[in-house]
Amino acid sequence: MVCSLAPAPRTKIFTRLPYPRDVASVLSVAPRRIPDNAGLEALQRWREGAPHPDDEAMAVRYTLQLLRQKAPGSSVEVRVPPWGAVQAIEGPSHTRGTPPAVVEMTPEVWLSVATGTRSFDDALADGSIHASGERSNLTGWLPLGELA
DSSP, X not given: OOOTTXXXXXXXXXXXXXXXXXXXXXXXXXXXXXXXXHHHHHXXXXXXXXXXXXXXXXXXXXXXXXXXXXXXOSSEEEEETTTEEEEEXXXXXXXXXXXXXXXXXXXXXXXXXXXXXXXXXXXXXXXXXXXESTTOOOTTTOXXXXXX
């Protein structure tokens, strides 16, 4: 039952964002690209066993960047905590939540697999890599040819 003597609502409902939509969009922020010379230098110091404190992080991010360039897409998420994650490889795309396939490993394992000092299959067999999903086998893209 509606009462005709009820006061008019005084609450304002804001439907407009207080800032431009392009500022609010996450898609408008491009990932920072690591220059090849800086990435290769960090990777070389990691290989020699005398890295600076940030070299492992830069080497991981640089090799993930190379994987994304080599295999663009968003059906597989490669996670290398705590330094980075990237979505790569063509296939069914997703918009929210966990992708259809996830591959996760430590930075040491990732760098050894990406550079070819260890095979992806061997690391997967001994449990160093945790992989789930139908496209989670990265042997077609690893090692990264430029680094092997």
